[in-house]
Amino acid sequence: MSDDIKATGGKPRQTRTGLTSTGARKASAKSTRSRAREFALQALYQYLVGRNDATAIDEFTRDLAGFHKADAAHYDALLHGAIESAESLDALIVPLLDRKLEEISPIEHAVMWIGVYEFQNCLDVPWRVVLNECIELAKEFGGTDGHKYVNAVLNGLAPKLRAAEVEADRATGKARS
Structure with missing residues (x-):
């Protein structure tokens, strides 16, 4: 009996689509916006x-492998928007x-x-998606409990x-109070 089967009490482990063996999302399962967030984070x-100068960083990042799979417009908004509004973002944080x-x-x-900028400026992205995407970024690139x-x-x-959106989710039980 394999170790995987022993570890699950005799049942073969179920594989989860879109995840690696460690539970991380596979690159192919990531949306163009998720990829844009990753490049913006870098x-x-x-x-x-x-x-470093934002323009130089932007040029360097666009040359990285896989950038063509990212939503370039969303990346632009996150990178330049966050840098331009850094002071006001920090004031909220x-x-x-x-x-x-x-x-x-x-x-x-x-x-x-990224999260605060999206909360304020990317109203087409639900607040819970922004929150989950940012948590995933921090898990993938940040420290242990970051x-x-x-x-x-x-x-x-x-x-x-996102007061109205959060309140609507609370009213339907989708968000904790």
Whole structure:
């Protein structure tokens, strides 16, 4: 009997479509917007860590393998929108932090920028999708429990930035109070 079958009490493990053996999403299962968020995260990380010029970061990122599979317009909006509104994004994030912004990982910081920017400017993306996508980014690229921190901050901002949508979900039982 294989170890997989032993580990599941004699039953073969079910494979989940679109996930790798570790539970991460397979690249082929990612939407063009998910890919855009990943590239924007990488670019925003370069901006936060190296304070590189946004145009240079943009040019570099567009040359990365797989960029052609991303939603370029969404990537543009996230990268340039987050950089241009960094001060106002941070002003919303900081009150929900339990430490100084400088102590936040640049990955989690960039993911929070993406989430807050999408809450404010991408109203065609449901707030729960924004939250879930950001949690997945933090899980995939951030520290061990970074996704929990991102979740707490963005979940705290959602009722303020998407009040009607969050309230409608609460009324139907789709969102926790």
